[in-house]
Amino acid sequence: LDPPCTNGTDLLMYLNTPEVRMALHIPLDVKKFELCNDEVNFKYQREYSTMRPQYEFLTSRVRGLIYNGDIDMACNFLGDEWFVESLGLQVKEGRRMWHQGGQVGGFVKRFTNLDLVTVRGAGHMVPEDKPAPSLQMITSFLFNKPY
């Protein structure tokens, strides 16, 4: 009955090894590691249906980056693109390709204090799927350099 398209075996094995837990200073009575906790998920109170108010507050104060692997279907790039466009921010730089290692890394569109970036050929876990482009992208963002 294993659900499809998840691979957490290695993490489970590693983080439940007594020697690893000891190295990480995990108390003995802390329960077995699981990748996702069903009780937390089922009981979780989802108090926000949209992050719009938060972005309206944040974009006037600090820089932000929303990036999407463009072949993910859990949180797809189109939804985030619609979300960012709906904020009505001033466009600083029109949509263009960005490059990494001589290849197209994806597309970028920059608004005032918010960058919208896609990572071509990456799924939900962008740094895992496209490590080199993802490192370049986050470095550009952190150090405020061009993508």
Next chain:
Amino acid sequence: APAADEIKNLPGLSHDISFKHYSGYLNGVEGKHLHYWFTESSRDPVNDPVVLWMNGGPGCSSMEGLLAELGPYLINPDGKTLRKNKYAWNTMANVLFLEAPACVGLSYDDNDNCSTGDDETSLGNYLALQDFFKNKFPEYRNNSFFITGESYGGIYVPTLAVRVLKGQDQFPINLQGYAIGNGLSSYELNDDSIIFFAYYHGLFGDDLWTRLVEHCCTGGRPTRQTCNFSNSKWPMCSQVVQKASDIIYNEGLNMYNLYDNCPHTTAGKFSRHEADLSNILRQHDFHSTLMLRAKNKKPVQ
């Protein structure tokens, strides 16, 4: 830095590392202990920024971020050994991985109370952050600070960032920005857009698309403004959206990476797949059926 939290000998690590790393607990809300794993920058820890990373769910562990995505060492399939990640984010930043809320991963609650929500989670994360900068690593208090995350981190990150900015007078933190990867920003827009995404990637054909447009879009025009796939009360719309969502999420495609293989391995009694499905099409009556089908899914050929 807390000497007691320093990782001295990490099992499975067979290559030299040029940075210090720490694992321990940050205290947030009383009785709740959030596990952290902090990998200092291998370049210039004193001057490089501090980056907080959080995976989503809700309920999923940030250890996936560390050991499978952007950390300096990644787990090999044997579950015992680690390999070097030359594209690790700690090659240019000090990266803090936080498991939140309590009960996720190696984090715990003294009374085993795992019930929480968005506001309490962001408060707990904020208090944990204060513990990090005040008690555990005060030397990083003035470094540039960024909050980042993925998936349901789309909720965790902005809500925490707002708290940090609003609390600047009481507890100054040098927050410079935030970054979110494939984040949940709006349930409605995420649900509405996936139907367009699926059609334009050829996951279903014109027969189903025509019915979707007919029953869920006003004026027979399929646009972002005219279609309501996420919470239509029309039974016929709900029926065709269910058909579409079964194709997208329950027929063996890899919802995390459309063009990747779909591995079948044990991931515990509750999987990422289920956690992430819990965010999708929640307004429809068939949501629980969608979850149940995912839970009982047998491996496809």
